[in-house]
Amino acid sequence: MSHWIILPIVLPLLSGLLLLMGRSSALLRKRLLSLLSTLMLLPLALYLLYLSSDGDYQVYALGNWAAPYGIVLVLDRLAALMLVLTALLALPAVWYASRGDDARGRHFHALFQFQLMGLNGAFLTGDLFNLFVFFEVLLIASYALLLFGGGRARSRAGLHYVLLNLAGSSLFLIALGVLYGVTGTLNMADLAGKVAAAEASEAGLLHAAALLLLLVFALKAALLPLYFWLPTAYSAASAPVAALFAIMTKVGVYAIVRVYTLIFGAQAGLLANVADGWLWPLALATLLLGAIGALAAGKLRTLVAYLVIVSVGMLLAAVSLHTPEALAGALYYLLHTTLVSGGLFLLAGLIRHHRGPAGDHFITAARMLQQPPLGILFFIGAVAVAGLPPLSGFVGKLVLLTAVPAGEQQAWFWAVVLGSGLITIVALSRAGSRLFWKTDESTPAGHRLDPWQLAPTLLLVAVAPLLLSLFARPVMEYTGAAAAQLLVPEGYVAAVLGSEAPLPATILQGGVQ
Amino acid sequence: MNNSLLLPLILLPLFGALLPPLFHRFGRTASAWAAAVVVAAALLLLLSLLSPVFGGQTLLYHADWLPAYGLNLSLRLDGLSMLFALLILGIGLLVILYARYYLSERDPMGRFYGFLLLFMAAMLGVVLSENLLLMLVFWEMTSLSSFLLIGYWKYRADARQGARLALTITGAGGLSLLAGILLLGQISGSYELSVVLDSADIIQAHPLYPVTLVLILLGAFTKSAQFPFHFWLPHAMAAPTPVSAYLHSATMVKAGVFLLARLFPALAGTELWFYLVASTGMITLLLGAYHALFKHDLKGLLAYSTISHLGLITLLFGLGTPLGAVAGVFHIINHAIFKASLFMAAGIIDHESGTRDMHKLNGLWRYMPHTATLAMVAAASMAGVPLFNGFLSKEMFFAETLHQGWLGDWSWLLPLGATLAGVFAVAYSIRFIHDVFFNGEPIDLPRTPHEPPRYMKVPVEILVALCLLVGVVPAWTVAPLLATAASSTIGGELPRYSLAIWHGINTPLLMSLIAMLGGALMYALRHHLFALHARCFRPFDAKQVFERLLYKLILLARGLTEVLENGSLQRYLGLLIGSVVLVTGVALWDTPLSGPVPSAEVDAVTLVGALALAASALTTTIWHRHRLVALIQLSVVGLVVSVAFVRFAAPDLALTQLSVEMVTIILLMLVLYFLPQHTPAESSSLRKGRDLLLAGGAGASVALLAWGVLTRPYQTIGDYFMQQSLPGGGGHNVVNVILVDFRGFDTLGEVTVLGIAAIGILMLLRGLRLKMPAADGEGRPWASDRYPMILAVISRPLLPLALVVAIYLMLRGHNMPGGGFIAGLVTAIALILQYVASGIAWTRARMNINYIKLTATGVLLSTLTGLGSWLFGYPFLTSGFGHFHLPLVGEFELATAMLFDLGVYLAVIGSTLLVLANLGTLTLINREMAEEN
Numbered sequence A: 001m002s003h004w005i006i007l008p009i010v011l012p013l014l015s016g017l018l019l020l021m022g023r024s025s026a027l028l029r030k031r032l033l034s035l036l037s038t039l040m041l042l043p044l045a046l047y048l049l050y051l052s053s054d055g056d057y058q059v060y061a062l063g064n065w066a067a068p069y070g071i072v073l074v075l076d077r078l079a080a081l082m083l084v085l086t087a088l089l090a091l092p093a094v095w096y097a098s099r100g101d102d103a104r105g106r107h108f109h110a111l112f113q114f115q116l117m118g119l120n121g122a123f124l125t126g127d128l129f130n131l132f133v134f135f136e137v138l139l140i141a142s143y144a145l146l147l148f149g150g151g152r153a154r155s156r157a158g159l160h161y162v163l164l165n166l167a168g169s170s171l172f173l174i175a176l177g178v179l180y181g182v183t184g185t186l187n188m189a190d191l192a193g194k195v196a197a198a199e200a201s202e203a204g205l206l207h208a209a210a211l212l213l214l215l216v217f218a219l220k221a222a223l224l225p226l227y228f229w230l231p232t233a234y235s236a237a238s239a240p241v242a243a244l245f246a247i248m249t250k251v252g253v254y255a256i257v258r259v260y261t262l263i264f265g266a267q268a269g270l271l272a273n274v275a276d277g278w279l280w281p282l283a284l285a286t287l288l289l290g291a292i293g294a295l296a297a298g299k300l301r302t303l304v305a306y307l308v309i310v311s312v313g314m315l316l317a318a319v320s321l322h323t324p325e326a327l328a329g330a331l332y333y334l335l336h337t338t339l340v341s342g343g344l345f346l347l348a349g350l351i352r353h354h355r356g357p358a359g360d361h362f363i364t365a366a367r368m369l370q371q372p373p374l375g376i377l378f379f380i381g382a383v384a385v386a387g388l389p390p391l392s393g394f395v396g397k398l399v400l401l402t403a404v405p406a407g408e409q410q411a412w413f414w415a416v417v418l419g420s421g422l423i424t425i426v427a428l429s430r431a432g433s434r435l436f437w438k439t440d441e442s443t444p445a446g447h448r449l450d451p452w453q454l455a456p457t458l459l460l461v462a463v464a465p466l467l468l469s470l471f472a473r474p475v476m477e478y479t480g481a482a483a484a485q486l487l488v489p490e491g492y493v494a495a496v497l498g499s500e501a502p503l504p505a506t507i508l509q510g511g512v513q
Numbered sequence B: 001m002n003n004s005l006l007l008p009l010i011l012l013p014l015f016g017a018l019l020p021p022l023f024h025r026f027g028r029t030a031s032a033w034a035a036a037v038v039v040a041a042a043l044l045l046l047l048s049l050l051s052p053v054f055g056g057q058t059l060l061y062h063a064d065w066l067p068a069y070g071l072n073l074s075l076r077l078d079g080l081s082m083l084f085a086l087l088i089l090g091i092g093l094l095v096i097l098y099a100r101y102y103l104s105e106r107d108p109m110g111r112f113y114g115f116l117l118l119f120m121a122a123m124l125g126v127v128l129s130e131n132l133l134l135m136l137v138f139w140e141m142t143s144l145s146s147f148l149l150i151g152y153w154k155y156r157a158d159a160r161q162g163a164r165l166a167l168t169i170t171g172a173g174g175l176s177l178l179a180g181i182l183l184l185g186q187i188s189g190s191y192e193l194s195v196v197l198d199s200a201d202i203i204q205a206h207p208l209y210p211v212t213l214v215l216i217l218l219g220a221f222t223k224s225a226q227f228p229f230h231f232w233l234p235h236a237m238a239a240p241t242p243v244s245a246y247l248h249s250a251t252m253v254k255a256g257v258f259l260l261a262r263l264f265p266a267l268a269g270t271e272l273w274f275y276l277v278a279s280t281g282m283i284t285l286l287l288g289a290y291h292a293l294f295k296h297d298l299k300g301l302l303a304y305s306t307i308s309h310l311g312l313i314t315l316l317f318g319l320g321t322p323l324g325a326v327a328g329v330f331h332i333i334n335h336a337i338f339k340a341s342l343f344m345a346a347g348i349i350d351h352e353s354g355t356r357d358m359h360k361l362n363g364l365w366r367y368m369p370h371t372a373t374l375a376m377v378a379a380a381s382m383a384g385v386p387l388f389n390g391f392l393s394k395e396m397f398f399a400e401t402l403h404q405g406w407l408g409d410w411s412w413l414l415p416l417g418a419t420l421a422g423v424f425a426v427a428y429s430i431r432f433i434h435d436v437f438f439n440g441e442p443i444d445l446p447r448t449p450h451e452p453p454r455y456m457k458v459p460v461e462i463l464v465a466l467c468l469l470v471g472v473v474p475a476w477t478v479a480p481l482l483a484t485a486a487s488s489t490i491g492g493e494l495p496r497y498s499l500a501i502w503h504g505i506n507t508p509l510l511m512s513l514i515a516m517l518g519g520a521l522m523y524a525l526r527h528h529l530f531a532l533h534a535r536c537f538r539p540f541d542a543k544q545v546f547e548r549l550l551y552k553l554i555l556l557a558r559g560l561t562e563v564l565e566n567g568s569l570q571r572y573l574g575l576l577i578g579s580v581v582l583v584t585g586v587a588l589w590d591t592p593l594s595g596p597v598p599s600a601e602v603d604a605v606t607l608v609g610a611l612a613l614a615a616s617a618l619t620t621t622i623w624h625r626h627r628l629v630a631l632i633q634l635s636v637v638g639l640v641v642s643v644a645f646v647r648f649a650a651p652d653l654a655l656t657q658l659s660v661e662m663v664t665i666i667l668l669m670l671v672l673y674f675l676p677q678h679t680p681a682e683s684s685s686l687r688k689g690r691d692l693l694l695a696g697g698a699g700a701s702v703a704l705l706a707w708g709v710l711t712r713p714y715q716t717i718g719d720y721f722m723q724q725s726l727p728g729g730g731g732h733n734v735v736n737v738i739l740v741d742f743r744g745f746d747t748l749g750e751v752t753v754l755g756i757a758a759i760g761i762l763m764l765l766r767g768l769r770l771k772m773p774a775a776d777g778e779g780r781p782w783a784s785d786r787y788p789m790i791l792a793v794i795s796r797p798l799l800p801l802a803l804v805v806a807i808y809l810m811l812r813g814h815n816m817p818g819g820g821f822i823a824g825l826v827t828a829i830a831l832i833l834q835y836v837a838s839g840i841a842w843t844r845a846r847m848n849i850n851y852i853k854l855t856a857t858g859v860l861l862s863t864l865t866g867l868g869s870w871l872f873g874y875p876f877l878t879s880g881f882g883h884f885h886l887p888l889v890g891e892f893e894l895a896t897a898m899l900f901d902l903g904v905y906l907a908v909i910g911s912t913l914l915v916l917a918n919l920g921t922l923t924l925i926n927r928e929m930a931e932e933n
Helices: A003-021 A027-052 A077-097 A108-124 A128-147 A152-183 A188-196 A200-221 A230-236 A239-245 A248-262 A276-296 A300-319 A324-358 A371-385 A392-403 A408-437 A451-470 A472-487 A490-497 A505-509 B006-016 B019-026 B028-048 B050-054 B079-102 B109-128 B132-150 B157-188 B200-205 B209-223 B232-236 B241-250 B254-262 B271-293 B298-318 B322-353 B369-383 B389-401 B413-437 B454-472 B479-490 B507-524 B526-536 B542-564 B569-588 B604-622 B627-647 B651-672 B685-710 B718-729 B734-742 B744-765 B789-812 B820-838 B840-846 B851-871 B896-932
Strands: A058-061 A072-075 B059-066 B071-077 B881-886 B890-895
Touching: A003 A027, A003 A058, A003 A072, A003 A108, A003 B744, A003 B851, A027 A058, A027 A072, A027 A077, A027 A108, A072 A077, A072 A108, A072 A490, A077 A108, A077 A239, A077 A248, A077 A324, A077 A451, A077 A472, A108 A128, A108 A248, A108 B744, A128 A152, A128 A239, A128 A248, A128 B744, A152 A188, A152 A200, A152 A230, A152 B569, A152 B685, A188 A248, A188 A490, A200 A248, A200 A276, A200 B569, A200 B685, A230 A239, A230 A300, A239 A248, A239 A300, A239 A324, A248 A300, A248 A324, A248 A472, A276 A300, A276 A408, A276 B542, A300 A324, A300 A392, A300 A408, A324 A371, A324 A392, A324 A451, A324 A472, A371 A392, A371 A408, A371 A451, A392 A408, A392 A451, A392 A472, A392 B132, A392 B157, A408 B157, A408 B542, A451 A472, A472 B059, B006 B028, B006 B059, B006 B071, B006 B109, B019 B028, B019 B109, B028 B050, B028 B079, B028 B109, B050 B079, B050 B479, B071 B079, B071 B109, B071 B132, B079 B109, B079 B241, B079 B254, B079 B322, B079 B454, B079 B479, B109 B132, B109 B241, B109 B254, B132 B157, B132 B209, B132 B241, B157 B200, B157 B209, B157 B232, B157 B542, B200 B209, B209 B254, B209 B271, B232 B241, B232 B298, B232 B542, B241 B298, B241 B322, B254 B298, B254 B322, B271 B298, B271 B413, B298 B322, B298 B389, B298 B413, B322 B369, B322 B389, B322 B454, B322 B479, B369 B389, B369 B413, B369 B454, B389 B413, B389 B454, B389 B507, B413 B507, B507 B526, B569 B685, B604 B627, B627 B651, B651 B734, B651 B820, B651 B896, B718 B734, B734 B744, B734 B896, B744 B851, B744 B896, B789 B820, B789 B896, B820 B840, B820 B896, B840 B896, B851 B896, B890 B896
Parallel strands: none
Antiparallel strands: A058 A072, B059 B071, B881 B890
């Protein structure tokens, strides 16, 4: 058994703990440790991507307890992809933060590493209760990160964020309780088998549990009507934190993809595709309302937050179709939107810092002294995020548009996607015009640009969408394979439960009542 | 098959766009040279491909991009693309020269040329694409670069608004075109033009043909400023004049008609095509011509004239006949040449006199005779005067309007409209010349006009010379290009047509004659017409309407967003809980609730417990405004739950619940201290009703779920744990073995959560300064006895006892009720008691522990224990245990799980105390502040 799989969890955990042990004055050393740890995640994730690319599942049984009794980590193509994405996003974010944002409080880097641990764990785990645990790690770490730097707006947004998510956690537990009560297991592969074999008398309860889980994940992913907390929270966070948060909603999307293909997917008997009927209309409505929110936004951070919501609508609409094409497209789009919106949050931070008192608000203010680099980055980022050619947003949108089967669904999807695309273009052109073109004669008052903060922003905003677009073919081939793997969950189940671990007959019979 | 020279045609200007900004530091001329060299190189490359294309070949290039989805980097150079590429590069070169003299010192020239080359690359991409999706990629890029170029003078409001207006309209068209192309690809099975152009029968017979056509036409019409989308173009004239000459008359706006020409073989020829395209063209032709006459701004006149001519070309393609297409292609050439030169002339006039207002511009002939001559030739071409190139295509147009068969009895409408538009065209052309160069003296111009720099006129001269050459000797100049372009447009045999200037006296000539005379007459009567126009038409500013509309839209969006997101946590929670009720209801609607398991007998103890639980939950809610009372009620809930655990033989859970309960209550007491004792009633009765419904619904949902689960037979993996606890985990206490072994990974995660939460709370508390209330809610002052003697005396000896109990609980945990978590909480409570009894200062002086490090050490210990199993080749967190014998102690067991549990123990103490002690510090800070005052 190769231990590589657990390293993306243990590595950030260890560095987070070491960062807590260090003296608070040793910021430079902490930065180095944090950067190094985050940097190491990238080759690690790439190696795991390589491991998963042959289509085999890697299963890691914690404590050497075989599934379904112990907790297992499962590496498939999707999990590996999410690990790579996390590493790709985290590195620029922590790099950016290390140029000063991390000094506005204590323990930034430790919290950042715990957050990474939570993310990686959520993507790797093959156990539903363990997913809950990693959701908790994520939630608490993100809450602390959200508050980082202090201030009234952050405290208020943070309170809403944490209370809603704690309510979500309780729901998660209730759903898990029902699932465990009916099926007697928490292992996802085992659940898949039990749910598929469920009789009609149990279907109602399982259905309720499935929909409660959907609510939990939809709250995380920010789906209508549960996304209202997001714009305030994301726009209150400091730039590198908001950038990392770009993947937080995607954890919800990931969980939906995982659970509703593996456990409640097409093969789930009476409970096949229970989520789709809810997801489709809500996702489309989210897509539209997100774009409207973007138009209403009064500052860049809020605008980007709404674009995150738009992307969630786009993703979940595609996911609800449950076709290999749509899923492959959704995974590509997920890569694109996470990196670009993360970069745009960094860019908003740069603009805010550089523009002086006006910040990133869409109001007339003094000219920025070093406008060209920011302007170019904004333009490229806007083109990418609005889904205009030739960057990855266009490729992703194109792939998703073609993935919807012809007919009524296609008409709805195209109308909503293209309509919200137009609203997004209007919102972004207005934002760019206000920030970069409409200036008054007052003297510029912002801080100088830090090239070392510009570089990670450039990576996310410009380099990532360009490379994703240029190498769309290999990336899509991978996401296509990942989607194909997801839609045949029998392989997952067999890999986790193996042939040698059927439930002993005695245990099956002797139930506790 | 693969012609590798096509790709560099686009890549040259694309990467070349970086050069002018880089060369800008060597001066403006260097920047212009850099741009010119790039374009000249591309032009030479294009010319090297001239002969095969003129020989009737279609050059193709193919590279995969995303072949699975039909998106490919495939390019095509045939007659039509050759024509457009020549226009783009040729006029582009002239515009670069012109702009060098047009732009002022203050304008950042490197940026201008950079944008211009970017546009050029995009536009070349549009015309050279073989793949329709690739064409769309470039199509949108032309909109984007046009946006940048219109907004070039960013400090001007009209430039910013014009840019956004243009982007919005053409962007919307682009999205529509995307949908149209996707449908077209679905219908014909490919996005490659070679396939699509050959599938006319399939496409036109398909039920989705009308939708596809409309979507594609929306794209073409928005780009080519056709009615009703024409209004963006006049406002795009806020761009510098070289941009107007290049993008907004010669090239970009031609992309729409290019698309009509490109897809002509696939889409044209149906009745629907005729009605949609020809009528749009006709309306645009007339509307543009009419408005052009009444514009007092030179560029405004030219803008509307451009709209009108684009309408003319659209109308020609709309006829759907091969000859119409030939005439359309011919007019594309002619219009590009004469309109670009006219824009440049207008730019010179503006540049040298300081205004474009025709009220002021009069009699410039005396000041700039050379420019005037050039402008006159170009204007004559625009009016369609014989011997100039515009005449030829206009004659063809008139002739074509006479030969269409769709309208039946109404066929006379077309020639009538065409002649009328001709009349207007002649009138505004005369106006352009007469008003500006003659018609008295200039009226207070900002500058004294004079001839422009020599080289600024060169591009105009070249274009005007072309007007003449094409007009006089078409057969020797334009004929081969036209033939090649037209034949690749039609995609088949060319119809017979003649480029002769004199066809004898026929109807088209008569129509031309009417247009000439009518136009002259109309110009003579212009003052009356202006007055009439002013009376009938209120000034309509599309940009203002757009801005107002956009503003209203934003207000609407803002209103909607505020209605949805009112910032109320209650609402968001309400939505969440409401959703819970809804989905549970839907899921359980049609299902038998009770399972086969019969319910057990209710005994008195259980009943009392259940009633107490329900009662305390109720009273907590009822008394929630009296916080202390509510807290006491809440603690009853916790206690009953602990008792319930004992009742159902789960001593570990009971112990845990009990100690968690205690820590929570202490925590809440500390917090309550700072809060008002009572909460004012805030909720309306309506709201209370809603909340009651939600709460009742949620309670019922969970109760139903619990009932459903409990009445069903229960088979879990739990039995495996029971069996494996001792042989596999080395412990009798299954709960503990689950926590530290079977599911130790969960525990590790949760302990980490505890630590992170403690740090988070610490961050919240840092820098927090709260006002310490001097009295409780009823106004009674707090007790002055700060550290009660009895408590202090009792608590101190209690500490070692409690610690011993804790260690005992921890050590026996693996086999008997207990364990690290419980032990940690017991220790923490004992330590907290010291803080409470003797004060923070006293305790800290005796026990100065860094709780953060303690927590981290604990988690680290657990993690390292887990990592230790790697040394033995086992997965993370694999436990080992063994039995050892020591004298005196006897036989005992050691398990690595105990080390793990020790980590849990330390982490629990650390994080609990981190929170509680720091919360307590808040009062300390307050007290110190109070004492200082």
